[in-house]
Amino acid sequence: MTETPRIPLSFEFFPPKTPEGMEKLRLVRQQLYALKPEFCSVTFGAGGSTQEGTFATVRAILAEGVAAASHISCIGATQATVREQLATLKAMGVKRLVALRGDLPSGYGLGGEFQYASDLVAFIRAETGRDFHVEVAAYPEVHPQAKSPAADLQAFAAKVKAGADSAITQYFYNADAYFRFVEEADALGVSVPVVPGIMPIASSTQLMRFSDACGAEIPRWIRLRLQGFGDDAASIRAFGLDVVTDLCEQLRAGGAPALHFYSMNQSAATLEICRRLGL
Numbered sequence: 001m002t003e004t005p006r007i008p009l010s011f012e013f014f015p016p017k018t019p020e021g022m023e024k025l026r027l028v029r030q031q032l033y034a035l036k037p038e039f040c041s042v043t044f045g046a047g048g049s050t051q052e053g054t055f056a057t058v059r060a061i062l063a064e065g066v067a068a069a070s071h072i073s074c075i076g077a078t079q080a081t082v083r084e085q086l087a088t089l090k091a092m093g094v095k096r097l098v099a100l101r102g103d104l105p106s107g108y109g110l111g112g113e114f115q116y117a118s119d120l121v122a123f124i125r126a127e128t129g130r131d132f133h134v135e136v137a138a139y140p141e142v143h144p145q146a147k148s149p150a151a152d153l154q155a156f157a158a159k160v161k162a163g164a165d166s167a168i169t170q171y172f173y174n175a176d177a178y179f180r181f182v183e184e185a186d187a188l189g190v191s192v193p194v195v196p197g198i199m200p201i202a203s204s205t206q207l208m209r210f211s212d213a214c215g216a217e218i219p220r221w222i223r224l225r226l227q228g229f230g231d232d233a234a235s236i237r238a239f240g241l242d243v244v245t246d247l248c249e250q251l252r253a254g255g256a257p258a259l260h261f262y263s264m265n266q267s268a269a270t271l272e273i274c275r276r277l278g279l
Contacts, residue, residue: 008258009035009279010069010195013265014043015053024265026060031267033066035274038258041098041135041168044071055088062093069135070094072124073102074114079123082114086128096133098168099124099159118158125163136160138167138194140181141174144215153181157190166192168260171199171216173243175250193257198248200261200269201240204229241269245276252277 011032016022029040042057054070061068070089074082089097101117114120121134136159139152146152156167172178182194199216201207204226211218218226222243229235248259261270 006279007252007256007277008038009274010037010039010041010258010260011263011270012041012043012197012260013057013263015057016265017053021265022057022060025057028263028265028267029061029064029066031271032263033064035271035279037066039067039069039096041069041096041260042071044073044100044102051085055092058089058094059092067096068094069096069098069133071098071100072120073100074112074117074120074123075102076112078113082120082123083127086124086132090128090131094132096135097124098135098137099164100137116155116158118155118162121159121162121164133165134163136164136167138169138181138185139215140169140172140177140196141215141217143170153184153188156185157188160190160192164192166257167194169194169197170214171197171262173219173222173247174217175247175254177217178251178256179254195258195260196251196256198244198259198261198273200244200264200266200273201226202237202264202266202269203233204236206264237269241272241276244269245273248273248277 013025013029016025040061042054042061044051044054058068058070072082072085099117099120101120114123117136121136124132124134138156139146142149142152143155146155169178169181178196185194199207207218207226210216225239226236229239251259263270
């Protein structure tokens with residue numbers, strides 16, 4: 001029996017807002033480190049609201065001896081504020097960034113000196129050369145604000161042309177959408193690694209809420225099965241583990257370069273999926 005080649009893993013966390021949340025996340029990280037992630041990323045709040053929390057969480061991960069990637073978003077930002085963030089992150093020893101346009105805070109005009117993530121990527125490269133590995137976002141099921149799939153693909157190509165090293169996708173449950181996206185990007189001459197973002201299914205209400213907000217498709221059969229379970233949390237979890245493990249198997253078999261788990265600051269589902277994958 002040939003051993004399945006190990007696929008690189010990474011995990012995303014969000015900055016906790018309370019001391020209890022910070023302690024809980026510390027324990028979650030310790031459990032997930034057993035899977036030997038390539039890096040752990042930390043999200044960034046709009047308008048800098050959680051910037052301090054992001055940096056504190058990044059510092060904690062680095063202190064635990066694990067590579068940390070900080071999200072950095074440019075909505076409402078100025079070149080001066082981004083320059084300052086880059087200097088802080090570099091001084092902390094961060095080697096990897098996830099560069100995003102970011103969401104507008106409610107009641108917030110467009111503002112800022114950057115319009116698109118590609119502008120941010122170009123600025124990071126101009127300011128810091130090759131100091132950072134720059135990740136960008138990719139949308140296999142099309143960004144909810146894109147005018148068309150073709151326009152979305154062009155926006156992705158612009159980010160890569162501006163200097164992105166690789167991409168992490170929005171989560172999805174249809175492997176075909178991912179493979180089609182990679183193929184179409186390839187046809188445009190965009191050949192950076194595109195890492196699938198994986199969202200374990202722990203709660204159906206949470207999943208529906210997230211997906212409606214970010215435009216991720218939940219296939220009808222999954223939606224109906226989840227609705228059929230009602231409030232039966234154990235059945236939802238068991239079904240979610242089967243669905244997501246199967247998705248990861250398809251992605252690995254099809255040649256995905258790595259798997260990036262949106263942990264939601266939890267470890268149980270990710271640990272179990274990786275156990276089933278032999279990781």
